[in-house]
Amino acid sequence: MKTLYQNTIKLIPFTLLALSLQSCIKQPGAWRNDQIPGGKRDDFHKLNEQLLHDLRTGNSDDISNMESREMLDDKSNLRQIELVGNAVKTADYDIYDEYYIVNKHRSTDTIGNASAGINSYKMIYNGITHEMYMALFLPKDKNLPNQEMITALYAKYDYGWKLTSVNVNTYKINGKTAPELYELGKKKYNKQHFADARLTLELALQCTAPNDYWHYEHDTDAGKLFQDAAEATVKQYRFPVVIDGVAGEPRVFRIGNQKNSHGWFPVIYYTTKVNIADTNAVKSENVQIGKVIDKLLPGITEDKDYIFYSACSKLPLGAATRVEHFDMTDKLR
Structure with missing residues (x-):
């Protein structure tokens, strides 16, 4: 019981913050970055700051206080939290993209950024609750050759805003995203540098899904081209x-x-x-x-x-x- 009372004391600031986000319900839609109302966006950022701090310090009790009941019940999330914690301990992270979402139905829906050129993407997710918030984080040091993306998904329940999932996956390899590596691999393949093309396309496939919802618009043929390059390599070299x-x-x-x-x-x-x-x-x-x-x-x-x-x-x-x-x-x- 002592631990329960201690956690209850720690929960007070988070509970007040979660409840402060209960108001201002909008019509169905999705708002990205600066489109998110200022006060609500500030409160979301405070949630993110607390999450990253708790992950960095490894404070499992405080992280549990942020989780939804469903997330707490799914013990596989413990491994994901460990992996994300390892990532934030090796690099400082900042928000890359964020979305405030008001769902019309509890069904699959799509959000994304179609203005990022070759790196344009969409994310297909399940509408867990009426209101949700998704934050994508990347390392502040943009010169890191290998970069991992952290994705945090929150949902508003009748007991407040809670974390429903958090994960980390590869976003860039050798300073390039999956579509950029795909384009490089395609150039190598067209030059008949098949072995080198296969290696490049293999890297592209390693970072094609920075999170569980992500779909790039411009690398849909990466898997097929990788197979073509692999087969051409085998035929060429024996x-x-x-x-x-x-x-x-x-x-x-x-x-x-x-x-x-x-x-x-x-x-x-x-x-x-x-x-x-x-x-x-x-x-x-x-x-x-x-x-x-x-x-x-x-x-x-x-x-x-x-x-x-x-x-x-x-x-x-x-x-x-x-x-x-x-x-x-x-x-x-």
Whole structure:
């Protein structure tokens, strides 16, 4: 019972704020950013500030006080709250877009921004209550190469405004959104740089849904083009393939994407006849590989800051097979 009384005391400011948002009911519609009435928007911002603060400090009791009964009952939300909390601890976030919504029916509806050019989007959501509010947050540092979007959805119940969901997902990779990566991948594909196109389109698919409601208007063919690039890569190379121009004929057997603090970049796995224990010899051979790899895989070093290599003693027979290997990073620029 002591915990209950303590939480009740903490709830007073939040309860007053939630109740202050009860008034000013509008006709059905959606209002975005500056269209939201000033006083109501200020109160929503106070809710957001409290949410981000509680997520950052990991105060589970205060977060629970903000949640709707349905959200509290769904224990899977605990993992989502943990993930969002991890995100706000690594970067400062600010509002990117926000929507105040008055639903006509409790059914699926659509809101969005059609004025963002290639990054125009719509969000399809369920009208949980008559009035709702959605806030989309992005890192304040716009120069971060990899950015995650936090989405908070609130609804007005008869017991006040409550959080109904909060989640985090990838918004940008290497400074680009999914549609921007799709356009880049399409250019690479049209140049017949199939392997490089596949890697770029793979990244596009990783950030195509920054939240559970999001749908881009301009990347609808990303999945199909990725499959086309993957099939073209298989036909062109027939892995493992010899790296011409390097003594010992190392063979590339797999390519993929790998992340570091600067972004996502290609990783090339190859077999070598050099003794893996002799790391200086492995590095020396890798220098020669770096000089010719773009001939084997056109575009693979183009517009990249890094490329990763993993030299293996033999070809793995399966995903679970462990082989001796030595990993290297080549800083291209």
